[in-house]
Amino acid sequence: MTAYLVTILVIVAIATLVGLALNFQWGCAGLVNFGVAGFVALGAYATALLTPVVGWFAAMLAAAALSALLSVFLALLSIRLADDYLAIVTLGFGEAVRLVLLNEGWLTGGALGIAGIPRPFASLIAPEHADFALLGFAVALVGIVYIILEALVRSPFGRVLRALRDDPVVAASLAKPVLILRIKAFAVGGAVMGLAGAMHAFYMTYIDPSQFTAITTSYAFMAVIAGGRGSNTGLMIGAGTIMLLLEGTRFLKDLIPALDGAQIAALRLGGVGVGIVLLLLLRPQGLLREPQRKAASLLADPERADAADPSLPASHPQEI
Amino acid sequence: MALPILNRRHLVAGLGLAPFAIRSVEGAAAQGAEIPLGFVIPFTGATGPYGPDMKKAADLATKTINDAGGILGGRKLKLFIEDEETSATASVTATRKLLEVDRVEMVGGFWGSPPALAAKPLIVGANKVQMVSAAAPAITEGDTKNLVYRFQAKSTQWGPAGAKILKDLGVKKVAVLAQQNPFIVAMVEPFKAEMAKRDGTVTDVVMYNPDQASYRAEVQKAFGPEPEAVFVLALLTDMVAIAKEIYRGGFRSKVLALGTGADADGAFLKSVSPEVAEGIHHLQPAPPLNSISYKKFVKSMGAPDGTVFLFAGNMYDQVCVTALAMEHAKSTEALVWAKSIRAVCNPPGDEADDIAVALERVRLGHDINYIGAGATCDFNDQGDQLNRSFLHQVIEGGKNRIIDVVS
Numbered sequence: 001m002t003a004y005l006v007t008i009l010v011i012v013a014i015a016t017l018v019g020l021a022l023n024f025q026w027g028c029a030g031l032v033n034f035g036v037a038g039f040v041a042l043g044a045y046a047t048a049l050l051t052p053v054v055g056w057f058a059a060m061l062a063a064a065a066l067s068a069l070l071s072v073f074l075a076l077l078s079i080r081l082a083d084d085y086l087a088i089v090t091l092g093f094g095e096a097v098r099l100v101l102l103n104e105g106w107l108t109g110g111a112l113g114i115a116g117i118p119r120p121f122a123s124l125i126a127p128e129h130a131d132f133a134l135l136g137f138a139v140a141l142v143g144i145v146y147i148i149l150e151a152l153v154r155s156p157f158g159r160v161l162r163a164l165r166d167d168p169v170v171a172a173s174l175a176k177p178v179l180i181l182r183i184k185a186f187a188v189g190g191a192v193m194g195l196a197g198a199m200h201a202f203y204m205t206y207i208d209p210s211q212f213t214a215i216t217t218s219y220a221f222m223a224v225i226a227g228g229r230g231s232n233t234g235l236m237i238g239a240g241t242i243m244l245l246l247e248g249t250r251f252l253k254d255l256i257p258a259l260d261g262a263q264i265a266a267l268r269l270g271g272v273g274v275g276i277v278l279l280l281l282l283r284p285q286g287l288l289r290e291p292q293r294k295a296a297s298l299l300a301d302p303e304r305a306d307a308a309d310p311s312l313p314a315s316h317p318q319e320i
Numbered sequence: 321m322a323l324p325i326l327n328r329r330h331l332v333a334g335l336g337l338a339p340f341a342i343r344s345v346e347g348a349a350a351q352g353a354e355i356p357l358g359f360v361i362p363f364t365g366a367t368g369p370y371g372p373d374m375k376k377a378a379d380l381a382t383k384t385i386n387d388a389g390g391i392l393g394g395r396k397l398k399l400f401i402e403d404e405e406t407s408a409t410a411s412v413t414a415t416r417k418l419l420e421v422d423r424v425e426m427v428g429g430f431w432g433s434p435p436a437l438a439a440k441p442l443i444v445g446a447n448k449v450q451m452v453s454a455a456a457p458a459i460t461e462g463d464t465k466n467l468v469y470r471f472q473a474k475s476t477q478w479g480p481a482g483a484k485i486l487k488d489l490g491v492k493k494v495a496v497l498a499q500q501n502p503f504i505v506a507m508v509e510p511f512k513a514e515m516a517k518r519d520g521t522v523t524d525v526v527m528y529n530p531d532q533a534s535y536r537a538e539v540q541k542a543f544g545p546e547p548e549a550v551f552v553l554a555l556l557t558d559m560v561a562i563a564k565e566i567y568r569g570g571f572r573s574k575v576l577a578l579g580t581g582a583d584a585d586g587a588f589l590k591s592v593s594p595e596v597a598e599g600i601h602h603l604q605p606a607p608p609l610n611s612i613s614y615k616k617f618v619k620s621m622g623a624p625d626g627t628v629f630l631f632a633g634n635m636y637d638q639v640c641v642t643a644l645a646m647e648h649a650k651s652t653e654a655l656v657w658a659k660s661i662r663a664v665c666n667p668p669g670d671e672a673d674d675i676a677v678a679l680e681r682v683r684l685g686h687d688i689n690y691i692g693a694g695a696t697c698d699f700n701d702q703g704d705q706l707n708r709s710f711l712h713q714v715i716e717g718g719k720n721r722i723i724d725v726v727s
Contacts, residue, residue: 004417004421007412102529110500110505111500115458208408210434253401254422265364265371266363269364
């Protein structure tokens with residue numbers, strides 16, 4: 001039982017890293033990234049290929065750097081494109097990465113993937129405690145990333161990103177370098193996705209292209225939407241909830257013997273979809289709302305503050 | 321105003337309660353004398369269509385054994401089946417759940433090679449038995465502690481069988497159209513080598529990526545130069561699309577396909593019209609078609625006489641071999657009964673193809689040689705099945721007709 005919970009927690013930690021990255025790019029800076037799976041895959045493959053050569057720490061750094069570099073490249077590509085087109089470019093990028101990994105067998109092992117990826121501290125820890133150690137490592141990594149991203153979001157950099165998300169024209173007219181800021185935001189998110197990929201490679205110890213498909217991207221978006229766009233704390237709860245729903249529903253068929261495997265498999269995935277729809281209907285702002293310091297707290301005039309903030313849903317003006 | 325349906329406090333309370341729900345399941349599973357067996361079978365994703373029959377066959381074997389009085393003095397088998405989701409990540413969480421929560425003695429199933437490869441270190445690490453129906457050679461390589469068994473022909477055996485069949489069909493020049501996937505990739509080189517040995521030429525190898533919206537370009541490239549035949553290495557969903565594309569394009573080259581695509585336990589013929597399927601040759605590892613117990617198996621599965629089951633038969637055998645080995649070893653401890661697998665499966669010994677009879681003989685201390693529903697079930701030192709012969713069939717008038725058995 002413990003090892004099963006450890007597995008789920010490691011997977012939640014990886015999903016949380018991916019979610020935090022997307023939450024920074026999309027939630028905070030408003031840059032839609034449908035190529036999440038591609039960046040995670042890059043991180044995982046870079047780690048798998050480099051760990052035996054340069055050690056795990058340097059490999060992780062390289063994974064983050066590679067993923068960030070390609071993020072910069074992609075953000076630059078979209079320089080002449082309107083915002084929505086970034087989404088299409090990233091979608092194409094994610095697919096392109098998967099196809100390169102699948103077909104460049106000399107480097108990536110092709111469809112067979114890479115097996116036997118060494119884990120950090122493998123020589124120091126007894127095999128039976130390896131998963132625990134990795135969980136500790138993953139949780140520490142999530143903690144560090146959370147603190148850094150939270151600090152970034154609260155910094156002037158984070159504020160200007162939010163301004164840019166809400167209205168880039170206004171930001172530009174105030175002499176904010178819109179493109180540079182977007183590139184930076186995209187690169188930070190990309191680096192974190194690379195780290196998530198590294199954790200994935202360390203945990204699975206076997207990777208192949210089929211592990212990085214659109215479903216990885218979908219889970220990240222689900223976590224951000226469920227947790228509340230812009231809120232890092234909400235995201236952690238969101239990612240945990242999604243994984244709990246996915247894994248928890250495994251136990252339904254043990255409790256309700258009338259349902260057979262095929263039915264439960266279809267119901268599970270359908271149920272998660274229904275859950276997301278219900279959540280969006282009942283709590284469109286997500287589980288937690290983006291923390292904002294509103295003009296209201298400074299002016300003590302709630303009515304004017306509400307009018308000044310059209311992004312708030314009208315029926316829930318004050319709750320957090 | 322806050323809506324009362326789902327707030328943070330409710331959520332936290334729910335999360336807090338979840339472990340107790342899981343605990344109660346675990347408690348229930350640990351009680352009683354039932355022997356838990358785990359299976360990871362695809363129900364969703366690209367390989368989802370194979371799952372329901374695999375589950376049906378595993379259930380059938382379990383019911384037959386339990387109705388005949390169970391094993392080890394009346395203990396019944398209990399199956400726990402999880403969804404492979406056509407994904408290595410899902411296979412890892414599913415396997416962990418089976419090992420840790422349901423405390424199974426073996427994890428079987430495994431249609432796909434990546435899910436099997438990803439789950440292997442967990443199962444071997446827990447000293448339990450892994451039984452797979454996947455073909456990638458890497459699964460049984462490395463240190464398996466003698467705990468990994470393949471109920472399937474290896475990819476490297478499929479390729480040469482294809483070359484032999486093409487030779488029988490009088491084909492000298494052939495193009496290959498193959499999906500980029502670990503099971504299939506490992507077939508291509510052995511196929512080319514066997515063709516060369518038989519003075520044949522492989523004119524072109526066209527690889528394609530799975531899950532494409534259309535395979536028109538690839539079909540055009542492989543069939544366009546009009547080779548005598550094209551060896552189409554595809555799985556069910558892409559084979560359906562490719563067959564339609566070949567028909568639409570009016571190509572005349574002979575088609576030899578894999579049974580995993582152009583039969584798939586009968587699913588292919590249900591997915592395309594007879595004109596599209598007409599004349600497609602296909603090969604797959606042959607079940608012991610003439611044994612009485614195989615005929616009984618087909619009948620119990622509710623399929624028409626002569627249906628060739630591949631994956632379903634393998635599932636049936638995984639349950640039966642597990643039961644026989646446990647009975648032989650008088651133990652449910654995986655490290656102990658795994659050693660009995662070859663004793664009950666390989667010659668010498670009386671051939672036994674009925675599981676109830678076979679169990680009875682093992683109980684009486686007789687030497688037996690189990691003949692399964694998917695294969696004769698003989699294993700080499702690595703855990704790979706021996707003597708897998710291949711069945712060559714052709715589709716005529718919307719039906720499969722057996723041409724030959726190639727070994």
